[in-house]
Amino acid sequence: MLEVAGRNVRITSPGKVVFPGTGATKLDLARYYLAVAEPLMAAMGGRPVLLQRFPKGAGGPSFFQKRVAPTAADPWLTTTVVSTPNGTTSNALVAVDLAHVLWAVNLGCLGFHVWPVTAADPAHADELRIDLDPSPGVTFAMIREAAAETKALLDELGVAGHPKTTGNRGIHVYIRLQPRWDGIEVRSAAVAVARELERRRPDLITAAWWKEERGSRVFVDFNQNAPHKTVFGAWSVRANPTGQVSAPFDWAELVSISPPELTIGSVPARLAERGDPWAGMSAHRQSLEPLLALHRRDVADGLPDAPWPPVYPKMPGEPPRVAPSRAKKS
Secondary structure (H helix, E strand, O other): OEEEOOEEEOOOOOOOEEEOOOOEEHHHHHHHHHHOHHHHHHHHOOOEEEEEEOOOOOOOOOEEEOOOOOOOOOOOOOEEEEEOOOOOEEEEEEOOOHHHHHHHHHOOEEEEEEOOOEOOEOOOOOEEEEEEEEOOOOOHHHHHHHHHHHHHHHHHHOOOOEEEEOOOOOEEEEEEEOOOOOHHHHHHHHHHHHHHHHHHOOOOEEOOOOHHHOOOOEEEOHHHHOOOOOEEOOOOEOOOOOOEEOOEOOHHHOOOOOHHHOEOOOHHHHHHHHOOOOOOOOOOOEOOHHHHHHHHHHHHOOOOOOOOOOOOOOOOOOOOOOOHHHHHHO
């Protein structure tokens, strides 16, 4: 029983091995989240979260849980109504405090997929997430180079971006926004960023939604900003054998950052030594206008919207949602 945020949270089977590569247990995972509590809550506190549960640990099967309901055993759980692209609603867990985090950990949730809105203001997306996604054949050195190009663009526009590892092979760059724009506007800005990065480095970066057009280039996944889309959260732990963390880092570390070294065993000491690389991010919220200016320029030049994911209804201005090879065949 752990006393956290004024609550008693039970961790059942605390000695169960969750990460077979290191032997780390469920209690070790809970203690990791206790160690990173302050930056974790600064990053996702007050936001709805999607749970991916691994009942048998990181090597076993998983399932997503969006719906959460308080019971007599945990009447203090906070939920909020979220919607899917087709309009289906459900009550999702809100990361109010660390007690809510550890409650989910006890259910076998290793890390959290986080909404870009707060439960208090669901109409405004206050985060833009630039997802630098490795296509087949892309090395992490190429991801680093794409991240440097992203920083150069944001610096030129006067927008502060904050990087983190994805916990796998990519890098995310977060922009904490003033809560003034909805999800469609934020996605439009993300599309414009992806296209501008591709213009500047077409040898390295692509904004092509269809995999057949990407080649061995870094894909800037603009659709991670589509309304109702969740992204794997900062400080969250991936389901790999060593418990790799999606870890924020400082831009000065870009040339040396090594994702496999960032695990639940190493990140707490790193945090204690270096502090939170994202400290102050929420105190200096950014305007989306410089990025929307890129979008308006593209629209004026006659560029259509980029394709949306298949789970979304057909959107205004969207081109045919069919891969180029299939379109040619038709």
